[in-house]
Amino acid sequence: MSLATRNEVWDALPPLRFGEEHPLDLDVDETTERQLVARLFSRDFDDWSEVLSRVGFCANPIRLVGRSQSFDTRTGELVRSYGSGDEALGVTFTRCGNRRADKCESCSRLYAADTFQLIRAGIAGGKTVPETVADNPLVFATLTAPSFGPVHGTRPNGGRCRPRRDTGHRCPHGRPTSCMAVHGDDDPMVGQPICADCYDYASQVVWQWWAPELWRRFTITLRRLLTQYLGTTPGRLGEVAGLQYAKVAEYQLRGAVHFHALVRLDGPQTPDGFAPAPAAVTAPVLAALVERAATAVRFTAPPVHDDDPARVLAFGAQVDTRAVRTSRRTDDPDRSLTPEQVAGYLAKYATKSTGDNEAKDNAHLRRLEATARHLAGRAVTLDEDGDAPYGLLGKWAHTLGFRGHFATxxxxxxxxxxxxxxARRRAQARIAEANRTGTPIDLRQLEAELLADDHDETTIVIGSWTYAGSGWANGGETALAVAAAARAREYAQERAAHRRNIRLRGDSDASTKTSAVW
Structure with a gap:
């Protein structure tokens, strides 16, 4: 690569932060700067930049060494052979796949995009889901954790945090129980306990540990209530209706998990997809059943250690249920949500974690993690049934005791x-081939074909791979990857804004030409 070309690459990068005047905070020190420049002017920069693009500017790619072979299952013919030795750098790089934005922005954005498509398909159809699901009742529900002690928070219309007439009232530890401050959204006090010594840290950790069990019992209870409402039996519910859901878990500022869920009622399963939902269950009825199930769920958690009491766990009193309106429905128009809104909400929540609060000097979260480790150290190895209900609590202390999946x-x-x-991997291969041959390709038709091919896969891959490490060679390469990911994000946002403007102008033909399926 010529010097002029390398300078063009440098100029195309977003500004790096050497001081407070640059907006992109990469924390590049002198050593990293030298590594970055060395990579830009290295002999194999072209090969490295191709790898960087191939992994989507992942900040912490996985390095693998090995070989794989693809065979046609019908004929036994060798279709493709690939090995890390075929790569110019001698190693195969693949995405880290981390969903957390604070760990890898590129992979997090891809995870959020996939989650968006998954959620939206279940709302309005598409991606092999029949569009008739848009006619079925759909509810967006939020199930929260109970209170473990009063915390500082924001109030509507700029209200005071915790006003009391008797401002001199104090807790058993001598601290005021009132707070007359008006907290902003970025106030570090939001989510912190009024009195940390009064706060029930142990109960919050135990609740987080059993939150997946509470969700399981919620789905069971909801099906039982639906069975009663429809006047059928549990064994025959599938002949009348089918209950489907998608949920994500999100951490509140106080470190407690709550669930955002889409609950959809279908008719009985048919060979062609889904039958219409029973007419007796409208979206408002389904919302009422969801709320009743959430408030009815109870679970008695076993003690963590010999001196620990048993706890009866439940969801919090704040249960929010809203009907979701699609282009086909007009349920509850005053409190409706569009498919794009809900899919965007859940995709955003799916990439959040405790890491979103780690940047702050948060004594509350640190104490929650310390409590989880303390309880894990005292946990009874085996209970009366020979089980170890808290045997892995220490492994999940960094998630404040929550051991469930963040999106299910x-x-x-x-x-x-x-x-x-x-489907995306196959699409990328087909598009690359079309670009080489100059063959036009219909992206919408391609999507349908590739998702259909997933059910008729006729190729088997046999490989032997060894983990060779994670991450780029040094901080300079990582800084380039992060900068490129930021530039890709900005470009994607500009394209999305351009498509929105086209739709607003009503130019449907141009929208079809410029929209990207993948």
Whole structure:
């Protein structure tokens, strides 16, 4: 690569932060700067930049060494052979796949995009899901954790935090129980306990540990209530209706997990997809059943150690249920949500974690993690039944005791993340081939073909791979990857804004030409 070309690459990068005047905070020190410049002017920069682009500017790619072979299952013919030795750098790089934005922005954005498509398909159809699901009742519900002690928070219309007439009232530890301050959204006090010594840290950790069990019992209770409402039996519910859901878990500022869920009622499963939902269950009725199930769920958690009491766990009193309106429905128009809104909400929540609050000097979260480790150290190895209910608590202390998946769905809610990823890989290969040959390609038709191919896969891959490490060679390469990911994000946002402007102008033909499926 010529010097002029390398300078063009440098100029195309977003500004790096050597001082406070640059907006992109990469924390580049002198050593990293030298590494960055060395990579830009290295002999194999072209090969490295191709790898960087191939992994989507991942900040912490996985390095693998090995070989794989693809065979046609019908004929036994060798279709393709690939090995890390075929790569110019001698190593195969693949995405880290981390969903957390604070760990890898590129992979997090891809995860959010896939989650968006998965969620939206279950709302309005598409991606192998029939569009008739848009006619079925759909509820967006939020199930929160109970209170473990009063915390500082924001109030509507700029209200005071915790006003009391008797401002001199104090807790048993001598601290005021009132707070007359008006907190902003970025106030570090928001989410912090009024009195940390009064706050029930142990109960919050135990609740987080059993939150997946509470969700399981919620789905069971909801099906039982639905069975009663429809006047059928549990064994015959599938002949009348099918309950599907997708949910994500999000951490509140106080470090407690709550669930955002889409609950959809279908008719009985048919060979062609889904039958219409029973007419007796409208979206408002489904919302009422969801709220009743959430408030009815109880679970008695076993003691963590010999001196620990048993706790009866439940969801918090704040249960929010809203009907979701699609282009086909007008349920509850005063409090409706569009498919794009809900899919965007859940995709955003799916990439959040405790890491979103780690940048702050948050004594509350540190104490929650310390409590989880303390309880893990005292946990009874075996209970009366020979089980170890808290045996792995220490492993999940960094998540404040929450051991569940951050995004889950029922089997028939919509397409899976695996299907989307496999289809995307095949699409990228076909598009690359079309670019080389100059053959036009219909992206919408391609999507349908690739998702259909997933059910008729005729190729088996046999490989032997060894983990060779994670990350780029040094901080300079990582800084380039992060900068390129930021530039890709800005470009994607500009394209999205351009498409929105086209739709607003009503130019549907141009919108079809410029929209990208993948």
């Amino acid at each position: 769905k029922s089997r028939r809610y919509s397409v899976t993340l695996g299907q989307l990823r496999r």
